[in-house]
Amino acid sequence: MCISDGVLVTRSAAERPHGQRVLARLEAAGVSDVELLPGDRLPNLRGDGDRAAFMRAKDTLALVVPAPSKRRLQPIPPSADWRVDLAEGCAAHCQYCYLAGSLSGPPVTRVLADLDEVLDGLDAHVGRGAVTSGTLERGGEGTTFEASCYTDPLAIEHLTGGLARMVEHFGTHDWPGPVQLRATTKFDDVAGQLDLPHHGRTRLRFSVNAASVARRFEGATSPVSARVAALAAVAAAGYPVGLTIAPIMPVEGWREEYGDLLDAVAAALPAGTDLTVECVTHRFTPGSKETLLDWYPRTRLGMDEARRTTKRGKYGSVKHVYPKDTMAELRGWFEAALAERLPQARLLYWT
Numbered sequence: 001m002c003i004s005d006g007v008l009v010t011r012s013a014a015e016r017p018h019g020q021r022v023l024a025r026l027e028a029a030g031v032s033d034v035e036l037l038p039g040d041r042l043p044n045l046r047g048d049g050d051r052a053a054f055m056r057a058k059d060t061l062a063l064v065v066p067a068p069s070k071r072r073l074q075p076i077p078p079s080a081d082w083r084v085d086l087a088e089g090c091a092a093h094c095q096y097c098y099l100a101g102s103l104s105g106p107p108v109t110r111v112l113a114d115l116d117e118v119l120d121g122l123d124a125h126v127g128r129g130a131v132t133s134g135t136l137e138r139g140g141e142g143t144t145f146e147a148s149c150y151t152d153p154l155a156i157e158h159l160t161g162g163l164a165r166m167v168e169h170f171g172t173h174d175w176p177g178p179v180q181l182r183a184t185t186k187f188d189d190v191a192g193q194l195d196l197p198h199h200g201r202t203r204l205r206f207s208v209n210a211a212s213v214a215r216r217f218e219g220a221t222s223p224v225s226a227r228v229a230a231l232a233a234v235a236a237a238g239y240p241v242g243l244t245i246a247p248i249m250p251v252e253g254w255r256e257e258y259g260d261l262l263d264a265v266a267a268a269l270p271a272g273t274d275l276t277v278e279c280v281t282h283r284f285t286p287g288s289k290e291t292l293l294d295w296y297p298r299t300r301l302g303m304d305e306a307r308r309t310t311k312r313g314k315y316g317s318v319k320h321v322y323p324k325d326t327m328a329e330l331r332g333w334f335e336a337a338l339a340e341r342l343p344q345a346r347l348l349y350w351t
Contacts (some may be wrong), residue, residue: 006033010040019063022160040065045106054295057106058091061159066112073125073145075337077090078349080146080277081129081184084118087111087151092186093219095299096247102287103150106281107295111160121167126177133144142178143201145170154185157192164192171199184244188222188230192331194237197276203276205242206231208265212259213249217301224261232268240274243345247282248324248334249302255333262341275345279334283311283321 007026010086013019014036026034037043042064045057066085076083090099099107111119126145132138147153153163163183170181184205193204205213206227208214214224222230243265251257282290282302289303308320316325321327331350338345 003271006035007061007063007159008032008042009034009036010042010065010113011037012040013063014113016065016113016116017113019065019163021121021165022063022113022162023161024036025161042108045319046110051297052109057108058093060108061156063113064109064110065270068108070112071114071118071121073122075129075131076146076149078351079131079149080135080144081131082145082190083121083123083149084122084145084166084181085112085148085150086147086153086160086166087114087156087282090263091155091294092152092221094186094221095217095219095292095301096282096295097282097292097295098288099150100291100295101285109151110154110259111162115162115165117135119166119173122179123176126175128177135145135342136350141180144180144182147181147183148185152185152187153183154187154189158189161192164196167193167196167198167202169304170189170201173195184242186218186221188226189236190230191237193234199238200240201275203240203242204231204234205244205276205278207244207246208261209245209247210249210251210254210261212246212251212253212257218300225264228264228268231265231286232270235273235275236270240276240349241269242276243280244278244280245334246278246280248279248330249282250330251324258334259337259341262337266341273344275342277338277342277345277347279331279347279350280350282320283319285317285319286340289320 014023042062042212073082073084075081076190088103089107091109129143131145132141147166157163166181170179178202181202184207186207197342207228208224213225231241284303305320309323311319313323338347
């Protein structure tokens with residue numbers, strides 16, 4: 001993450017041990033524009049709603065302590081038993097960004113300074129999940145904790161050290177049962193993770209896509225080839241690893257492009273790699289479409305409701321997904337291609 005509009009630090013965040021570690025890393029990184037706030041409220045960051053205000057928010061980091069209620073972990077199917085947040089927000093410019101429909105307010109990256117308290121409270125959740133814990137299909141993963149639901153942890157790792165702190169905790173803590181930390185990223189700077197005592201309890205996954213999709217829609221991220229190289233590096237360091245192929249789009253020549261992607265992964269991975277795959281097709285909601293068009297008014301992302309099927313949740317939520325025939329064609333191809341090109345991989349889910 002490139003901080004061009006400074007760092008805001010609330011009073012309580014500066015007092016927390018993790019907040020102090022982040023401040024030390026910011027100083028070591030040469031970030032001079034750090035404002036220590038007198039209280040725990042952030043200033044109004046909404047601006048006037050124009051493009052410049054959006055960019056300022058994207059380039060601002062805030063170190064905060066969330067409300068205690070946010071420490072109550074929530075399940076996050078189909079990925080993991082529990083969601084554990086290092087931060088909220090991301091500085092990348094993915095034009096399909098899922099956070100557009102999940103987080104409200106200006107897109108500032110908020111680093112959560114209560115990491116130590118969160119980690120200390122995880123024992124009580126071991127064995128209590130419903131996504132992997134005790135299930136026939138994924139019980140071998142133990143109780144799973146997802147660290148990248150609302151952020152890309154590797155994008156801010158050079159400034160926060162939060163991911164390394166979590167990996168070390170999961171690797172060395174005396175847990176009451178089997179556990180796994182899960183994190184996914186579109187970045188490649190994994191040098192700081194390679195020598196950590198992970199003990200196989202962290203699965204690092206890399207979000208990848210077809211070349212044309214990544215080139216057109218994934219701004220300010222690492223090139224896909226660099227992500228694949230990073231995947232191979234952490235696999236060589238003994239981590240279980242994963243591919244998050246998302247969001248899958250049936251662009252022109254999609255079979256060839258996704259085939260090339262899988263071939264590149266197969267060529268890069270060391271023999272015997274513990275590899276999982278998660279496949280997520282592109283979808284959007286009315287709210288996320290509105291936000292994304294505000295953020296990226298010139299986007300060429302396909303969000304024509306007339307070319308989608310409407311999927312409704314049990315509480316009335318609306319999601320626009322690909323039509324049934326398109327989904328069946330995509331799924332059939334990916335399942336066959338994965339079995340052929342990456343036969344050691346376990347496909348965790350398709351959505």
